[in-house]
Amino acid sequence: MGGLDVxxxxxxxxxxxxGATEPPRTIGRYVVGERLGAGxxxxxxxxxxxDLDRTVAxxxxxxxxxxxxxxxxMSARLMxxxxxxxxxxxxxxxxxxxxxxxxxxxxxxxxxLEGVDLRxxxxxxxxxxxxxxxxxxxxxxxxxxxxxxxxxxxxxKPSNVxxxxxxxxCLLDFGLxxxxxxxxxxxxxxxxxxxxxxxxxxxxxxxxxxxxxxxxPRYMAPEQHDGAAAGPQADQFxxxxxxxxxxxxxxxxxxxxLHHLHHAKLERIQPSxxxxxxxxxxxxxxxxxxDPDPAARWPSMSALREELEGLGRPRRGRAMASLSVVATxxxxxxxxxxxxxxxxxxxxxxxxxxxxAPPRDRGELLERQAEEVRRALHDKQxxxxxxxxxxxxxxxxxxxxxxxxxxxxALVVIARTIVDPPLDVVxxxxxxxxxxxxxxxxxxxxxxxxxxxxxxxxxxxxxxEALRWAEHARIHLERLEPQSQSIALENNIGVALQGASHxxxxxxxxxxxxxxxxxLGEAPEETATTKVNLASVLHELGEHERxxxxxxxxxxxxxxxxxxxxxxxxxxxxxxxxxxxxxxxxPQVARxxxxxxETRPDGQFEVRYRTSVLVxxxxxxxxxxxxxxxxxxxDEVLSLLADPRSSSNIKEQAVYELAAVMHELGRPxxxxxxxxxxxxxxxxxxxxxxxxxxxxxxxxxxxxIELGHDEAARRSCSxxxxxxxxxxxxxxxxxxxxLRLALRWAAxxxxxxxxxxxxxxxxxxxxxxxxxxxxxxxxxxxxxxxAGPSIEQARLALAEPLPPTPASxxxxxxxxxxxxxxxxxxxxxxREAR
Numbered sequence: 001m002g003g004l005d006v007x008x009x010x011x012x013x014x015x016x017x018x019g020a021t022e023p024p025r026t027i028g029r030y031v032v033g034e035r036l037g038a039g040x041x042x043x044x045x046x047x048x049x050x051d052l053d054r055t056v057a058x059x060x061x062x063x064x065x066x067x068x069x070x071x072x073x074m075s076a077r078l079m080x081x082x083x084x085x086x087x088x089x090x091x092x093x094x095x096x097x098x099x100x101x102x103x104x105x106x107x108x109x110x111x112x113l114e115g116v117d118l119r120x121x122x123x124x125x126x127x128x129x130x131x132x133x134x135x136x137x138x139x140x141x142x143x144x145x146x147x148x149x150x151x152x153x154x155x156x157k158p159s160n161v162x163x164x165x166x167x168x169x170c171l172l173d174f175g176l177x178x179x180x181x182x183x184x185x186x187x188x189x190x191x192x193x194x195x196x197x198x199x200x201x202x203x204x205x206x207x208x209x210x211x212x213x214x215x216x217p218r219y220m221a222p223e224q225h226d227g228a229a230a231g232p233q234a235d236q237f238x239x240x241x242x243x244x245x246x247x248x249x250x251x252x253x254x255x256x257x258l259h260h261l262h263h264a265k266l267e268r269i270q271p272s273x274x275x276x277x278x279x280x281x282x283x284x285x286x287x288x289x290x291d292p293d294p295a296a297r298w299p300s301m302s303a304l305r306e307e308l309e310g311l312g313r314p315r316r317g318r319a320m321a322s323l324s325v326v327a328t329x330x331x332x333x334x335x336x337x338x339x340x341x342x343x344x345x346x347x348x349x350x351x352x353x354x355x356x357a358p359p360r361d362r363g364e365l366l367e368r369q370a371e372e373v374r375r376a377l378h379d380k381q382x383x384x385x386x387x388x389x390x391x392x393x394x395x396x397x398x399x400x401x402x403x404x405x406x407x408x409x410a411l412v413v414i415a416r417t418i419v420d421p422p423l424d425v426v427x428x429x430x431x432x433x434x435x436x437x438x439x440x441x442x443x444x445x446x447x448x449x450x451x452x453x454x455x456x457x458x459x460x461x462x463x464x465e466a467l468r469w470a471e472h473a474r475i476h477l478e479r480l481e482p483q484s485q486s487i488a489l490e491n492n493i494g495v496a497l498q499g500a501s502h503x504x505x506x507x508x509x510x511x512x513x514x515x516x517x518x519x520l521g522e523a524p525e526e527t528a529t530t531k532v533n534l535a536s537v538l539h540e541l542g543e544h545e546r547x548x549x550x551x552x553x554x555x556x557x558x559x560x561x562x563x564x565x566x567x568x569x570x571x572x573x574x575x576x577x578x579x580x581x582x583x584x585x586x587p588q589v590a591r592x593x594x595x596x597x598e599t600r601p602d603g604q605f606e607v608r609y610r611t612s613v614l615v616x617x618x619x620x621x622x623x624x625x626x627x628x629x630x631x632x633x634x635d636e637v638l639s640l641l642a643d644p645r646s647s648s649n650i651k652e653q654a655v656y657e658l659a660a661v662m663h664e665l666g667r668p669x670x671x672x673x674x675x676x677x678x679x680x681x682x683x684x685x686x687x688x689x690x691x692x693x694x695x696x697x698x699x700x701x702x703x704x705i706e707l708g709h710d711e712a713a714r715r716s717c718s719x720x721x722x723x724x725x726x727x728x729x730x731x732x733x734x735x736x737x738x739l740r741l742a743l744r745w746a747a748x749x750x751x752x753x754x755x756x757x758x759x760x761x762x763x764x765x766x767x768x769x770x771x772x773x774x775x776x777x778x779x780x781x782x783x784x785x786x787a788g789p790s791i792e793q794a795r796l797a798l799a800e801p802l803p804p805t806p807a808s809x810x811x812x813x814x815x816x817x818x819x820x821x822x823x824x825x826x827x828x829x830x831r832e833a834r
């Protein structure tokens with residue numbers, strides 16, 4: 001190292017890259033510092049402005065261009081960039097301070113930003129839907145400001161979006177911008193470009209030539225490929241292509257040449273977006289923004305931004321108390337899940353429905369097959385409905401019978417909600433809804449909208465999307481008499497609100513559904529299903545006595561009406577078990593749940609239902625002192641969660657309770673491993689997992705506290721606290737979670753953090769509080785109560801009838817250790833006082 005001439009080496013590197021031995025020491029009044037980067041026809045340096053005592057970023061013409069003409073052209077371009085950007089004053093657009101000439105070039109002084117560009121920001125770690133959405137909403141506001149000033153950016157891409165260390169998002173590099181009314185075009189590029197150039201290079205030629213390609217090929221709109229005038233819709237296309245890539249991890253369009261890339265955009269050849277990465281409505285919004293026809297895109301960046309903004313409200317998975325479960329829902333026409341059945345042979349041979357049959361015979365045969373589909377649905381033979389209904393629908397469509405075709409399409413969708421994954425059913429339900437609405441058929445339109453409420457609210461945990469579809473359903477239901485479908489709709493809305501932890505509102509909709517059922521003469525077993533849902537919500541609201549009575553009543557009705565192993569019994573048994581859990585009769589809880597395991601849910605419901613029952617059963621067995629049985633069922637749950645059918649929504653619902661069982665069995669290390677493995681999945685699933693994430697972090701804190709990892713526990717508590725803020729803003733009922741988090745803070749001795757949650761729990765105590773929570777609350781009040789430490793309060797924790805589990809032993813040890821420590825502290829205080 002001793003012989004290295006650093007300044008000379010720096011000069012040689014600079015010369016090899018940019019054709020100049022050294023950057024100038026001063027440019028105008030600016031003292032030039034280190035080089036920051038290059039791009040858009042310029043080199044950027046850090047510089048100091050002594051007049052205003054501030055650091056700036058100074059961009060100047062790239063040295064080493066081969067001709068005076070090129071220098072003049074690039075000087076004009078930089079001057080234009082400064083003029084364009086100076087017209088825009090907005091927090092999401094970089095600030096231009098000054099512009100001027102230097103030797104044979106131009107310099108632009110702009111604000112110095114600390115941070116990274118969007119490409120680097122995305123590469124730092126896997127970003128959640130919420131993070132990506134936030135950054136792109138800020139960038140969209142910047143583009144709105146650009147368009148409002150009458151300008152078009154024309155080169156929106158990751159390297160032209162900057163994310164500062166403070167979280168501010170700025171648009172950079174207006175070198176390709178133009179006034180919207182101009183028709184400036186550039187030189188057409190050939191197809192001989194490598195894939196790397198398609199990814200990163202911004203193309204522009206002279207300022208006056210026609211037929212120009214301007215922009216970065218990977219992101220630019222099809223009309224820019226053609227050299228046509230690029231308006232604000234071109235920026236919209238680039239914005240959507242960039243956001244699609246940010247979410248997908250791969251470009252929205254691929255091509256080995258400019259020609260192939262252009263073709264992919266015109267034909268809309270794109271990779272399939274990963275499931276669960278973002279709401280489906282987000283992918284739809286982005287695809288519209290990437291339509292090859294500018295007129296078919298969003299009318300403005302404002303419209304696109306508002307659409308994305310509307311998707312930002314957090315989705316919620318179903319809230320679970322110590323024994324809460326996934327509800328069995330009545331769908332659209334009041335159907336519930338069925339057990340497996342044989343498909344058998346269609347009662348009408350396909351040949352009989354051929355086009356050679358006379359028209360009258362074709363109509364009669366088609367109606368016979370349609371009636372068979374209806375009968376199969378009534379008998380809950382859902383796979384048979386799908387096979388027969390799909391065939392009959394195709395025949396009805398060929399015969400031009402739109403009314404029957406729509407009815408059959410709706411029946412097939414309803415059956416698919418039971419058999420197929422919800423993500424596969426949603427597009428089919430939406431297609432039938434829009435077609436029915438278009439031709440004025442309110443019956444199937446309302447049916448599909450109500451089914452979409454169920455799919456989004458019950459199966460996918462997307463409460464906001466479910467409530468949107470509820471409005472569509474209401475509009476069409478108003479046109480129908482009698483309004484029997486309103487019974488199922490009110491039930492499904494209640495489920496969506498329950499999933500969002502809006503328990504009081506959910507209660508109103510369940511009660512409305514039950515009242516409508518009685519008014520319209522619905523069968524008692526159908527009303528019983530909604531009564532079970534209502535009982536579940538009443539438990540959440542602390543009305544345990546009424547909830548238990550209602551669940552027992554509904555179970556009795558269902559047992560009289562259904563076969564012993566019918567799936568509909570599953571949810572009722574779980575809610576009955578919840579009532580026994582509130583009274584801490586753990587052997588009885590286990591017996592009821594063992595019976596729930598005998599029910600036979602079909603298709604997608606198998607993993608979902610069996611997981612919920614086994615988690616709750618293992619907790620009951622642990623509390624009953626049957627530790628080996630609990631551990632066996634715990635292992636079975638872990639294997640179920642590894643099943644490909646186990647979605648992030650199922651994991652979110654199960655993992656917290658599963659960690660609780662591990663705590664009961666004295667396995668905090670296993671709980672930490674489980675929670676860590678699931679956290680990334682929950683973050684990737686999007687903002688719908690906010691409550692699940694908060695619960696997971698609280699459970700992590702509990703495990704770390706048991707192992708003495710106080711710093712890790714504090715980090716988990718802080719993460720849960722931040723997520724709790726989101727839940728409070730959304731109006732979700734998260735009192736139980738807030739109390740548990742307060743208990744964790746108290747265990748860490750962080751009384752300032754703990755007191756608000758403890759105070760709220762004392763102001764509004766709910767009956768039926770879990771015995772372990774009661775004991776921990778006594779200890780927390782002993783440590784952090786308003787009157788100071790209280791040994792008497794701590795003794796109340798030891799007086800609680802704790803179950804025979806390792807977790808109880810650990811809690812007793814903590815209480816006794818605190819009492820000993822407090823006594824010692826008091827003795828020392830007395831000695832010092834003497």
